[in-house]
Amino acid sequence: MELSDLLNRASDCLKHGNSAEAESICRSVLSAVSIENTDSPLTTSRQIADAHRMLAVACRLHGCFSEARQHADTAQGLYWEMGDNAAAGGAMIVKGLVHLDLGENQEALDRLLEARALIESAGDQRRLAQVICNIGNVYLNRGEYAAARDVYREAADRAQDIGDDYLLAHSLGNLGLVFRHLGDPQQALLSLEEALEIDTRNENVAGRARHLGNLGNVYQEIGDLQRAVTLYEEALVVHRQTGQRHNEATWLSNLGVLYQTLGDLEGAMQHYEMSRLIFHDLGAEMAEARSSARMGGVHLQRGEYKDAIELLEQALAKARHHNIETEVAIYASNLGHAHTLCGNFEDAEDYLNESLPLLEAQDSRHQIGVAWHYRGNILSDIRNPNRNVETAIEWIERALKVFLEIDAKRNAVEAHQALGELFRERSRWEEVAKHVQSAADLQVALINEETKLSTQRAYYQRQIDDIQRGHEQRRLEYLAKDTELQKLIDRLVEKNDLLRQISQRIGEATQHTRPQGEEKLGQVIDLIDRSLRTDSTGNVIDQLMLDVYDNFVRRIRLRVPAITDMELKVATLLHRQMTSANIADVLFLSKRTVEVHRHNLRKKMGLDASEDIYRVLRSV
Structure with missing residues (x-):
């Protein structure tokens, strides 16, 4: 497999949450190439830089922060040598996120603002939306929720403008976190459900797991603990499948919190211990410290004070070390x-x-x-x-x-x-009576709040059920239109194939008929040829393609502003993995004309001869 194909595969793995495979691919690429042993140093230099950048992302997801920073530094240096400020800014984003993971908020903000300046100077709109979203993460981490909300909204708007569903879902998911912290669970649930729907539709496994877990956080806060447990466990399964051990450990720890809240101290301790062991293996010291501290909390509840002190002192030592x-x-x-x-x-x-x-x-x-x-x-x-x-x-x-x-x-x-x-x-009996009465009044208020919370919980559940029904209805409509489109395409290809066979047979028959008969048969052949070039289903197919592939059409127009309407139709059908011959039947063109449109499309997209147009269009 070519290096470019391997790196594209690694990129797809990261996008869909399979960071373990992405890491393996990038390490294979780096061990197989060097700038000195190639006839095209610039191309291989970029490939090496891309491999280091993606390896940095994978290492960060696995909690290997020191190695992630090293690979990001290497990638940034190589991009700078090539004069690619946008890509250098992308590598700097990874470094900023490592600082964020380590709790170094100011350092993270400094790196991300530097990255934004680099990316803005290069005019890369996709990376600009990405870095803005990550700046929002810093504000969220620092508890500056209003600032985080505004930044995430800007990132979501930019992602929508450029047709980047992956980043749109990420920004909406983070908006949900902000609304949760701002005390607006309804808006939090709406944002997270929308993000979940987008990532589920696009098969973004990692994003889906993240949104499931964050929905669990909201349900935990509104008191629906059993639903929160279900969502956490679903998120945990996905993280295990994709090899994202740091995220797996995070949700194990969160599940521990839920079990502790539900009074299942043994279940809580088991989850905290599993998360602590994973964080220890990954070298994520502060995450390990948090799990240790939570285990200490369980020991306190059990009255096991010495065990609690030992674990809390371990956590404190790590927090002091990292300041x-x-x-x-x-x-x-x-x-x-x-x-x-x-x-x-x-x-x-x-x-x-x-x-x-x-x-x-x-x-x-x-x-x-x-x-x-x-x-x-x-x-x-x-x-x-x-x-x-x-x-x-x-x-x-x-x-x-x-x-x-x-x-x-x-x-x-x-x-x-x-x-x-x-x-x-x-x-002091008056004081005693006052405090006893105040405690009783507050306990009544807590009971009333719980009753109100139950009512709100039911209301939010109805809202979510409505959203899910809407998502399911849109999914079924999409499937129905996609099925209808495929049936029309199949029928059209079959009809045109039959007409071609009839035309061919009539053409052969004209060789054995008299001149008057030849003229009549020639008229029949002309009629068949016109039928091959036109069909009443053409407009229906055009409309169905727009309905089914609205997002793809929007994204390809943004990527290729100079694309013509016919090239857009050809691109959409190539996206369906159709051959040039079948596309010719559907669009009532000759096969040669379709090949010309394919050639023009490749040229406008900047694809070289080795790149598979089917794969490229599927990734748009």
């Missing part, structure tokens, strides 16, 4: 709580002293409230030789104020209950 302060703060705070439960009050104070300044600098109000409550617990614990109830009350009251301000009702209930117990100890 990810948001996670240092959370893990240190949780360790403070774990040591309090163990009665290690000095260690608990040390961890909270490390955590609180970081939380306050990040203005993470919920986590600040939790840490303040933990400090109150330390000071109120009867095992603590430095027990100070009044100071404990002050810390828990500060935490309660935060919980009420941010409407964290469950945390507020716990704070009211803790304060009620402390005031009971001080025989």
